[in-house]
Amino acid sequence: MAELSLVLVTPERTLFDRQVASIRVPLFDGSAGFYPGRAPLVGRLGIGELRLTEVSGTVESYFIDGGFVQVKGTVVSVLTNAAMLSSEISRKSAGAKLQEAKAELAKTDIEYVASSRRLEKARKMLALASKD
Amino acid sequence: MANRRLLVKRLKAVRNIRKITRTMELIATSRFKKAMDRATEAAEYTRKISEIVADLGRANLKFSHPLLERRAEEKRSVLLVLTANRGLCGGYNASILRQSLAHIRGLNEKSIELQLEVSGKRGIKFLNYQKVPIHAQYTTFDDQPSFAAVDELGTRYAEDFMAGRIDRLDVAYTKFVTSSKQFAVIETLLPIAGLGGGIETKSEAGVDYEFLPSAQEILAEIVPAAFRAKLFKCFLDASVSEQIARMVAMKGATENADEMAGSLKQQYNRARQAGITSELAEIIGGAAALG
Numbered sequence: 146m147a148e149l150s151l152v153l154v155t156p157e158r159t160l161f162d163r164q165v166a167s168i169r170v171p172l173f174d175g176s177a178g179f180y181p182g183r184a185p186l187v188g189r190l191g192i193g194e195l196r197l198t199e200v201s202g203t204v205e206s207y208f209i210d211g212g213f214v215q216v217k218g219t220v221v222s223v224l225t226n227a228a229m230l231s232s233e234i235s236r237k238s239a240g241a242k243l244q245e246a247k248a249e250l251a252k253t254d255i256e257y258v259a260s261s262r263r264l265e266k267a268r269k270m271l272a273l274a275s276k277d
Numbered sequence: 278m279a280n281r282r283l284l285v286k287r288l289k290a291v292r293n294i295r296k297i298t299r300t301m302e303l304i305a306t307s308r309f310k311k312a313m314d315r316a317t318e319a320a321e322y323t324r325k326i327s328e329i330v331a332d333l334g335r336a337n338l339k340f341s342h343p344l345l346e347r348r349a350e351e352k353r354s355v356l357l358v359l360t361a362n363r364g365l366c367g368g369y370n371a372s373i374l375r376q377s378l379a380h381i382r383g384l385n386e387k388s389i390e391l392q393l394e395v396s397g398k399r400g401i402k403f404l405n406y407q408k409v410p411i412h413a414q415y416t417t418f419d420d421q422p423s424f425a426a427v428d429e430l431g432t433r434y435a436e437d438f439m440a441g442r443i444d445r446l447d448v449a450y451t452k453f454v455t456s457s458k459q460f461a462v463i464e465t466l467l468p469i470a471g472l473g474g475g476i477e478t479k480s481e482a483g484v485d486y487e488f489l490p491s492a493q494e495i496l497a498e499i500v501p502a503a504f505r506a507k508l509f510k511c512f513l514d515a516s517v518s519e520q521i522a523r524m525v526a527m528k529g530a531t532e533n534a535d536e537m538a539g540s541l542k543q544q545y546n547r548a549r550q551a552g553i554t555s556e557l558a559e560i561i562g563g564a565a566a567l568g
Binding site: 158159177189217222 | 315318319321322326328329332333423424432436484486488490492495498506509
């Protein structure tokens, strides 16, 4: 069987670099899944959950904030602004961020884009939060 | 006798200073290692970005993006100066500030409006003293600048540039080449000169990519990302260089203190011996006079 490995990098560090069985990433318009043997692809990522199944079968979940995905050969590279393990997101802080984003008042178009992005991020984060 | 006591006092002072400089050297060494690790990890992201850009280049599309466009006339320019929050790091701050001042003068001569932003207490103090107006100052980027904080700056610059509020962004920082070579530079970050940093992967003869949503849209998104990564790299380079500069300066200071302590000790021993000799001479002289 063909192999598949995932490299998850943020501007600050490399979070994950191992072989995996399958990956699911949030693209700009919905989810996309990758199995070994995927044809080369470059795609824009959205905000949401990156889910990977390790070779052993355990599932891990990360929250990622936009960026790009590149599939080339057996390597899937995910470049994102920020990433964290879903299990490390606390419901409390995500909820607080959502309240903050909701309270914002956008006056210009640019501000509106930025604030709606923050709102989306906070919502998706809260949806993934598993800890109190 | 008074001379001897003075020497002992100075010797103690020099030894105390040596302890401090030695400790600072060790601290700078460990901070340097940490900063270096961060910079290496960050390099991976930049490398991947340039890889995708290079791949896009093969997809036969025109490279056009507002951030890449050079303005015919530069009216408003931004200079971001990255200095340290603390001193005692040799010529690190001085060389950046010297370059920045020359740059500011050049802009004034061409009567280009300048928006000066300074990071680091040292730079802020110096430029205030020189009576150069500073428009924004940051002291929060310490040894470990976080991407989120730099990203905020980067997004603002990119927006200002695209909206035409600024025509150019320069960053004055200390570029890190190798651990024995760093130098102060002023780099133009906006408009972006060359994407991908000249890294061309020639080995593979074109992978046929599927672009989602389209190559053009990926480009539109990746140009700002490349810019922000580049800005972040400037901050990381600056923090690595600062630690190296401090390490070298403190090593020099420790060695000087060693040398000074050695010569003071020698002087003290000589003075002591001279004292003993003269005392002996007095006793012998006294005994001879009595006898």
